[in-house]
Amino acid sequence: MNNLKGKQVVYQVFTRLFGNTNTNNKPWGTIDENGVGKFSDFTDQALKQISDLGATYIWYTGVPHHALINDYSGYGISNDCPEIVKGRAGSPYAVKDYYNVNPDLADDPTQRLEEFKQLVKRTHNANLKVIIDIVPNHVARNYEGQSTPQGDTPFGASDNTGVDYERNNDFYYIPGEEFQVPEWQHGYLPLGGQSPDFECEYIENPAKWTGNGSRRAQPDFNDWYETVKINYGVRPDGQVDFDILPDTYAHIDYKGHFDFWKDKSVPSSWVKFKNIALYWLSMGVDGFRYDMAEMVPVEFWSYLNSNIKMQKSDAFLMAEVYNPNEYRNYIHKGKMDYLYDKVEMYDSLKHIMQGHGWSDHIPVVKRNTQDIEHHLLHFLENHDEQRIASPEFAGNAEKGKPAMVVSATMTTAPLMIYFGQEVGEPAAENAGFGSPSRTSIFDYIGVPHFQRWVNDKKFDGGQLSKQEADLRDFYSKLLNFTIRSKALMGDYQDIHFYNRDNTEFYNHHVLSYVRWQNDERLIIVSNFHESDWFGFELALPPDLIETWGLQDGEYELLDMLYGAKKQLKIKQGAAKVRVDINPLESFILKLNS
Structure with missing residues (x-):
């Protein structure tokens, strides 16, 4: 039995899009043409609705001040050149100043940090906790750190630019070569060929390495050309200039990791990011999402995360790591709380949702990561991934329903959904x-279906179609059950393969398993087929009947999503429940004993 605290649900919202009610949606449109959302759009009503949906955390994506194309020079903010900015509103992963927030998000840019503090306060009042991004691998090409506190130094400000590498340089350099913008491809031109409303010339001499590791003064169009790579004390030949964490530290808690680093010299970039994280914690932020964490040495994560946990032991730390062979390293030695379960669970579910894969694969994925299952955060959408309803993914949001049930209920790990999903x-x-x-x-863009829920900032779903409202109702029922269920933080057993071997009409479009803790026992069944219903006598294995202490007789089962009742019948030790399951339907059947 687990003694883990309740299941968590992260609601990811792209901050500048959330409250934008402008429906113009002109390609490459300016902020005046297409509009932008503000911190103030997250009203008490809006946040209550997110909490009522079943979220426990809200990840405000795109908060730190990043490069963008809008003239804020009147506020003492330097302009950014279109040649080193992706899009007009800019990538949130090209941070320009880690000690301030995106001026687009403020009603008054001179008070933007205060407006963010008020947002944190409103969020906490709505019983939600706050996550923001830290992007450790790279920063904006034109990083300035204008708001860096006195006593700290912005990234790159003290670098020796005459060498390609020094341990305490924050960036890597290409001495003797000047940065050149990429050769534009596929008909692309910055701002779609339009000119900004201000004069701008970007000079970088010597050139720096690009964020994805390109060492060319003129990066390729497909490189992360708007960013530069941070140096963590890794030499160009791969050798490192920091202490290596012993393997035994995989079994030592964050306090031991903190003690390991407290008397050791570390590269300057490590200290800078530590100070940045502690700065945002002091502002009331409850956790961080780390971009492309596997591109940064695991020793740095041990250092950073142990410092964070010493300041806030319940900080929520989640990260992108896409190499399954490194999962355990970044969890155990890097002290990450949660990693994206993309390459395993997400990719498998997407394959099934698109009509290609079999449900047989899902229990195998679960079994292969059983030792770390609590640390693998599940999702079906985020800002990097295709929308379920897009033709390029599934073409129908309903196809996400069984996959979302599985994502929410199969493990003890947190669940994440993306606004508009x-x-x-x-x-x-x-x-x-x-x-x-x-x-x-x-x-700058509007999000049409989501805008119908925003309903001119009433945040009540007043313009949703019946199908959209019904889908949101499904998510609300599922998420609220998820965060309240004790069983979902308890034990798991696969019953899928038992039924594949023993149950007539049960097939590879269906998935079933059980979850339990103490007196809460659940049987979960999902049908991934988009058009066929199936009927069968779902069977429970004899060892499960013994574990649950069930006797011959009948037990009522109540569906936690829509209230349907079924009967579990046990006769001479054989337990079966009749299941007739519609296309894309799921049951979360709770046993009433």
């Missing part, structure tokens, strides 16, 4: 940089 947002707009199927993170 709950109303079937398809991301069909051509915003400018990038392409449809993903809601743009680079340009």
Whole structure:
């Protein structure tokens, strides 16, 4: 039995899009043409609705001040050149000042940090905790750190630019070569060929390495050309200039990791990011999402995360790591709380949702990561992934329902949903940089289906279609059950393969398993087929009947999603429940003993 605290649900919201009610959606449109959301759009009502949906955390994506194309020079903020900004609104992963917030998000840019503090306060009052991004691998090409506190130094400000590498340089350099913008491809031109409303010339001499590791003074169009790579004390030949964490520290808690580093010299970039994280914690932030964490040495994460946990032991730390062979390293030695379960669970579910895969694969994925299952955060959408409803993914938001039930209930790990997912947002707009199927993170744009829920900032779903409202109701029922269920933080047993071997009409479109803790016992069944219903006598294995202490007789089962009642019948030690399951339907059947 687990003694873990209750299951958590992260609601990811792209902050500048949330409250934007402008429906113009002109490709490459300016902030005046297409509009932008503000911190103030997260009203008490809006936050209550997110909490009532079943979220426990809200991840405000795109808060730190990043490079963008809008003239704020009147506020003492330098302009950014289109040649080194993706889109017009800019990538949130090209941070320009880690000690301030995006001026687009403020009603008054001179008070933008205070407006963010008020947002944190409102969020906490709505019983939600706050997550923001830290992007450790790279910063904006034109990083300035204008708001860096006295006594600290912005990234790169003290670098020796005459060498390619020094341990305490924050960036890598290409001495003797000047940065050149990429050769534009696929008909792309910055801002779609438009000119900004201000004069701008970007000079970088010597050139720096690009964020994805390109060592060319002129990066490729497909490189992360708008960013530069941070140096963590890793030499160009891969050798490192920091202490290696002993393997035994995989079994030592964050306090032991903190003690390991407290008397050791570390590269200057480590200290800078530590100070940045502690700064945001002091502002009331409850956790961080780390971008591309596997591109940064695990020793740095041990250092950073142990410092964070010493300041806030319940900080929520989640990260992108896409190499399953490194999962355990970053969890145990890097002291990450949660990693994206993309390459295993997400990719498998997406394959099934698209009509290609079999449900047989899901229990195998679960079994292969059983030792770390609590640390693998599940999702079906985020800002990097295609929308379920887009033709490029599944073409129908309903196809996400069984996969969402599985994502929510199969493990003890947290669940994440992306704003608009709950109303079937398809991301069909051509915003400018990038392409449809993903809601743009680079340009000013509206989010049409989600705007119908926003309903002119009433945040009540008043313009939703019946299908959209019904989908949101499904998400609300599922998420609220998820965060309240004790069984979902308890034990798990697969019954899928037992039924594949023993139950007539049970097939590879269906998935079943059980969860339990103390007196809460659940049987979960999902049908992934988009058009066929199935009927069968679902069977429970004899060892489960013994574990649950069930006797011959009848037990009532109540569906936790929509209230349907079924009967579990046990005769001579054989337990079966009749299941007739519609296309894309799921049951979470609670045993009433």
